[in-house]
Amino acid sequence: MKSICLYFQLHEPMQLKRYRFFGIGTDHYYYNDFASEDTIRYWTENCCLPANNTLLEMIRSTNGKFKVAFSISGLMLELLEQYAPEVIDSFRELADTGSVEFLGETYAHSLSSLYDTNEFKQQVKLHSAKIHSLFDLDTKVFCNTELIYSDEIGEQVAKLGFKGVMVEGARHIMGWKSSNYLYKHPYADLTLMPRNYEMSDNIAVRFSNWGWDQYPLTAEKFIGWIVSTPAEEKFMMLGMNYGAIGVYNHAESGIYDFLKALPYHAMMNKITFATPSEILANNKAGDVLSSTEPISWADEEKDLSPWTGNDLQGEALQKLYSVGERVRLCTDKRIKYDWLNLQTSQHFYFMSTKHFTGNSQAHTGQYESPYEAFMNYMNVLSDFLQRVDEQYPTSIENEELNSLLKTINNQEQQIAELEEEIEKLKAEKQEPEKEIKKAAPKKAAPKKAATAKKTTEKKAGEKKAAPKAKK
Amino acid sequence: MNALMFGWEFPPHILGGLGTASYGLTRGMSLQGDMHITFVIPHPQGDEDQSFLHIIGANNVPIVWKETSWDRVNQLIGHTMHPDEFFHLRENIRYDFRRIGTNEIGCVDFSGRYPNNLMEEISNYEAVASVVAHAGGFDIIHSHDWLTYPAGIFAKNISGKPLVIHVHATDFDRSRGNVNPQVYDIERRGMDAADHIICVSNLTRRTVIEKYGQNPAKVSTVHNAVEPLAEADKVMKTPRKDKVVTFLGRITMQKGPEYFVEAAHRVLQRTKNVRFVMAGSGDMMNQMIHLAASKNIADKFHFTGFLRGKQVTEMLAESDVYIMPSVSEPFGISPLEAMQVGTPTIVSKQSGCAEILNNAIKVDYWDIDAMADAIHAIVSYPAMYKSLHELGEEEVNRITWESAGRKVRAIYDKVLGWS
Structure with missing residues (x-):
């Protein structure tokens, strides 16, 4: 029995406004809210809402057997919350069916995986928290921005607790291997889930292309292709931008009808649907797949050039x-x-x-x-x-800044601690004070100062060492 | 195929872009092998490059039959025309042009420039065209710019061969809308009589269709190109502290110099280490000097006066930004020349060349903010300079007269029904 694992990436950026250089230093608002809202509404009306409803209907009519996964960036969720909260509700409804999985990604749909490891970690965590707070679901499988992936990124992803990662079934790393299998990361504990880009692109790119020799694509034909894959291949990962449903392929192209017809034809041929986590649970990773250079799902080259x-x-x-x-x-x-x-x-x-x-x-x-x-x-x-x-002036080194900042941030705590100490000492001294009235305060004062200094120094030292240790 | 072309300028003695374009196009077309071009110009000096075409000087063509000897002709015009050709042309005088003042061998003199009696020269040129047309030996007639349209029409009427006219500019570009009715009339009649009209840009094509009421089906665009620069590798950019932003061209209304001054003012308010150069001369130069002074930027704004020949290339190569804010530019070849020496270029969207350039910044001529922003970006962000520098040069080297020539050839074939 074969399974189809369908997943969609969804992200539209906040548009920058026309920002002339006269604004540098005076104008700190960078966005074109009107255009951003416009885009979000367009996506809402043409893709998010109708597509979500279609998927929901498909899940309900198949008693939850139709399954799908989403990778939605945190910023996109924020924009939806702001301009199209009904879409968030609709995603919640989808989440509640139990047939939908949300994938991990960077909060900002960023390239941080390539440039800034710490930022990457933080964004992934932030995104997982956002998904959890909105949909009460945990992210278990990772799907990086535009499917950017390399061994190094895989290692980071594994460290963040993900068991699986979506990768492009790029020919230059796959070689003779089929993309319809799971693969192992060369050294980290991570399973690679290659996207079958030919089959994905048949829907995402070629569906409304009249010049394509397979046009028009029907659900029957599409399922037929999946059936004809070798029997050992148990699943197929189909990943695409969510815009493939309704934006890049307009409703008039028949994409919605195609989608609706998929479960019927799949079941006729005993093909099931699965979420990425289910694929991970039900299949074993075979061979090792390694990509020393970063790959992505873009164009023919599948590299970072765009x-x-x-x-x-x-x-x-x-x-x-x-x-x-x-x-x-x-x-x-x-x-x-x-x-x-x-x-x-x-x-x-x-x-x-x-x-x-x-x-x-x-x-x-x-x-x-x-x-x-x-x-x-x-x-x-x-x-x-x-x-x-x-x-934070650039003239100060990062580490120095770090320690100074911690000193500043902790100063209230420190003051509180020291005050407490003073109280204690005072209390201690009140008893002897009764006996020796004159000498005590004079002695106590320098002592306090000395202790205070020591603590500060000690703390600063610790903090200085801290970032180094992290690295 | 034999083409008879009427032009007004030909290098090395040129006054504007027309000569450069005529040279480039004919040279590009000559690479087709079976293309034989006869090019008529008013006043050749004898040092024109005739390796790929045949030049006839209008001032050497007899329009009145006068008795003379081979030796006398050789003595008078031998340096620009072979006497045999002269006598062959003399056989083809069919009309009485004695009203035109001619010299002892029946030729009329031309200045070859744009003199005050331009209209008279145009009509004399027409007379010359009749003689050349009667001599025959061509399949198609091609007239460059309005000065030669009457000659083209006359030649067409005599020979019955199709006429193609090449619009390098219209009077709407030159006058910013206040057209000279006499010029408009000549242009309009040329276009009406032409079997096909070639424009140097879509911008000009639109003008021809809209302002001259031409049938869009007979108007095509063939963009100009640029001759490869022989010493492109030799030009050097002296390292200097200040960035140089250059405007180069006639300082006239058509070129939009005031927008350049305004943009300079904007940039200088926020950016240090930039200098602005206005190279060239023209009727608005003094006005611009006053404007720069009143904006209080005269210490960073420099005028060079008229530059010629090699100085132009040097100025372009020394610049960090070249800007052409033309209000209306049928094509505009100088941005291409700047890109040849690797200088990042800003052109107005109202320039024909903007239609074919990708690796140049395009702004509306009136959009001073955008212009200032682009200047600022090129001088402040190194990647911007580097990309435009490299990709621009690469791009401009792909724009060749050879391919422009092939397009013209395709139009000939279509007009003649040969294709």
Whole structure:
């Protein structure tokens, strides 16, 4: 018996507004709320709501046998909460059926897995907490931004407690291996779940392509292909952007009817549906699969070139992540919010000159060219960096800053402790005071000062050592 | 295929972009092998490169039959035309042009420039065209710019061969809307008579369709290209502390110099280590000097006066940013020249060249904020400079006259029904 494991990635960024360099240092609001709301409403009406309802209907009509998984970024959830709370309710409803799994990812749909390990950890944890608070579900399988993966990232993912990770079944790492099996990480305790990109793209990319020789794609034909895979292959991972349902393939293309017809034809052929966790539980990982270079699910090359391929992206990313440590030290909520939003991978995608022909804006978002995307982003980033710098001047080393900060943050506690000590000493001395009235206070004062100094020094020392130990 | 072209300028003696474009296009077309071009210009100096086409000087074409000897002709015009050709042309005088003042061998003199009696030169040029047309030996007629349209029409009427006209600019570009009715009339008649109209950009094509009422089906766009720079590797950029932002061109209304000054003012308010250079001369130069002074940026804003030849290339190569804020530019070849030496370029969206460039920044000419922002980005973000520098140069090297020539050839074939 074969299983289909269907999962969707959902993320739309908060759009940056047109930010001229005159604003640097004076204008600290970076977003185009109107456009962001517009996008979210568009996605809500064309994809999220109708698609969720369709999936819900499918789960109910199959008594929970139809299963599906989602990877939704934290920022997307925030935007939905703000502009389309009905979508959150609809996802809750889906979560309550028990047939839906939520996958772990970075909170900001960021490239932090490549640039900043600490940031990556923090974002994954933040995201898991968000999913838990909204849907009361735990994330067990990880699905990185755009399926970016390498052995190193796998190691981090394993350390964060995930048992499985979604990877692209990229030909250059798979070689002769089939993507319809589970694989082991070379050294960490982690199972790799390759996406069958040909079958996924048949839905996501080619479904409404009239020029495709298999057009039109019917559920019957699609299930037929799955049936015809070798009997030893027990499952197939189909991952795509959620926009494949309703945005990239419009409702008129028949994508919803295709989706609805899937369970029927699957059951006719004794094919079941499974969540990623179930796939992990029911199948054993065979061979080792290793990818020393990062891969992704993009284009034909399956590499990072759409996000990190050119100089523009290089400079923007390098500048952004140079302050990671500092931003994590700070407590300013606005800085933290901007920090997450600025990390969203789309900002860098828009700067890609790889596909830029000048005729289509498909790859540059709201911008006319990658250069414009870069200019706008860098202006925003310059202001952001200034703000971070104002809080924590770059002239101070990170470690020094860290220790100073801890001293400052702990000072109240320390004062309280010391006061307590004074009280104690006072209490102790009150008894002898009765006997020796004059000498006692004079002696006590320097003592107190000395103890206080010592504690501070000691604490500062400890804190200095602390970050080193972490590393 | 034999083409008879009427032009007004040809390198090395050029006054504007028309000559450069004529040269590039004919050279690109000559690479097709079976393309033979006869190019008529008013006043050749004899040092034109004739390796790939045949040049006829209008001032050497007899329009009035006068008795003369082979030796005398050789003595007078031998450096630009072979006497045999002269006598062959003399055989083809069919009309009486004695009203036009001619010299002892029956030729009329041309300045080859844009003199005050331009209209007279245009009509004399028409007379020359009749003689050349009667001499025959061509399949198609191609007229470059409005000055030569009457000649093209006359040649078409005489020979019955199809006429293609090449619109390098319209009077709407030159006058910012206040067209000269006489010029408009010549342009309009040329377009009406043409079998096909070639425009240097979609922008010009729209003007031709909308303002001259032409049938869109007979108007095509063939973008200009740029000749490869021979010493591209030799140009050096001197390392300096301040970044240089350059405007280069005639300082006239059409080129939008005031927007450049305004943008400079914006940039200088927030950015140090940038200098602005306005190279060239023109009727608005003094006005611009006053403007810069009144904005209080004169210490960072420099005027070079008119630059020629190699100085232009050097100026472009020394710049960190080249900017062309033209209000209306049919094509605009200088951004391509800047990109050839690796200088990041900002062009106005109202320039024809913006249609074919991807690795250049495009802004509306009136959008001073966007212009200032782009300047700031290039001088402040190293990756921006580097990307535009490398990708721009790469891109411009792919824009060749050869492919432009092939497009023109395809139009010839279509007009002649050969394809």
